[in-house]
Amino acid sequence: MKLSVPLFLSLLASASTFAPSTPLQINSAAMRSSTAFASSSTSLKVASAPPPVQTPTPNKEPEMIDENVYKFNKILIDTVYDIICFFYPVKGTKRDFARFYVLETVARVPYFAYLSVMHLRETFGDRELGDKMRTHYAEADNELHHLLIMESLGGNENVIDRTLAQTMAFFYYWYVTVVYFFSPPVAYHLSELIEDHAFDTYSGYLENHGEMLKTKPVPAIATKYYVEDNPFLFDLFCTVKNKDEDGNFSARRPQLDNLYDVFVNVRDDEKEHWKTLCNLVQYGDMQGVENKNVVGTKAKPAEPN
Ligand SMILES: [Fe+2]
Numbered sequence: 001m002k003l004s005v006p007l008f009l010s011l012l013a014s015a016s017t018f019a020p021s022t023p024l025q026i027n028s029a030a031m032r033s034s035t036a037f038a039s040s041s042t043s044l045k046v047a048s049a050p051p052p053v054q055t056p057t058p059n060k061e062p063e064m065i066d067e068n069v070y071k072f073n074k075i076l077i078d079t080v081y082d083i084i085c086f087f088y089p090v091k092g093t094k095r096d097f098a099r100f101y102v103l104e105t106v107a108r109v110p111y112f113a114y115l116s117v118m119h120l121r122e123t124f125g126d127r128e129l130g131d132k133m134r135t136h137y138a139e140a141d142n143e144l145h146h147l148l149i150m151e152s153l154g155g156n157e158n159v160i161d162r163t164l165a166q167t168m169a170f171f172y173y174w175y176v177t178v179v180y181f182f183s184p185p186v187a188y189h190l191s192e193l194i195e196d197h198a199f200d201t202y203s204g205y206l207e208n209h210g211e212m213l214k215t216k217p218v219p220a221i222a223t224k225y226y227v228e229d230n231p232f233l234f235d236l237f238c239t240v241k242n243k244d245e246d247g248n249f250s251a252r253r254p255q256l257d258n259l260y261d262v263f264v265n266v267r268d269d270e271k272e273h274w275k276t277l278c279n280l281v282q283y284g285d286m287q288g289v290e291n292k293n294v295v296g297t298k299a300k301p302a303e304p305n
Pocket residue numbers: 104107142143146198270
């Protein structure tokens with residue numbers, strides 16, 4: 001992707017003036033969210049430790065993103081997404097896994113970029129980073145497993161697909177690192193847009209090719225991650241919770257019967273990432289508002305001259 005120098009400088013200038021006013025107040029206990037999009041074919045078993053109650057930030061107005069920065073972010077992400085859609089149309093064939101492989105390769109690098117900048121800040125004495133580093137590591141681990149699932153389905157078999165995905169990921173990593181250094185909310189907004197596309201991609205795939213997916217087996221790596229592994233890291237990235245039927249915040253382990261269930265979980269993970277990012281952009285807090293109140297970030301109209 002090509003960026004003009006004036007536009008890039010304009011972005012950084014606008015970004016550096018943006019800062020949410022809420023300090024990070026995160027509850028660090030791990031718990032599993034009950035997603036709003038759970039599959040009817042996904043049964044659950046409750047983990048042992050009861051999760052603590054989430055305390056949403058009360059009566060706070062969400063921050064918005066400067067209109068020019070918002071437009072730039074949207075054009076950038078939509079362009080990348082459109083390129084992927086052009087080269088990898090979803091048709092219900094094995095090539096779909098190549099598309100998901102490319103998408104997952106690119107969509108996960110922002111979490112490394114956040115962690116890189118946070119490590120640097122920590123090195124220079126910043127002790128106000130709270131639990132965001134842990135959550136971003138858990139998100140990176142979650143995205144890694146999405147990638148491993150796509151690889152297990154053959155998504156990375158073609159050298160051209162690998163080259164395209166890794167080249168995009170390399171440059172996107174450095175871009176997000178620079179943006180995050182100057183303005184975490186603007187960098188989070190980029191990922192908010194990507195995660196929204198990822199959720200839509202998987203939703204459409206499940207809707208249009210669900211019957212085919214129900215005839216396919218569960219990859220071993222999916223069983224290991226979603227069913228067998230200790231859920232600590234998984235619970236950690238689900239920061240915006242739903243209440244279960246008993247009024248408690250539930251901790252859950254999915255049962256995977258077929259590939260459809262795997263993709264339901266991948267799609268729901270993308271929604272969890274999106275909700276956390278919306279809260280970080282708008283409130284500077286991973287638990288800014290509760291699940292049902294999370295909405296996409298709005299653009300702040302430019303001041304009239
Ligand atoms: Fe993903």
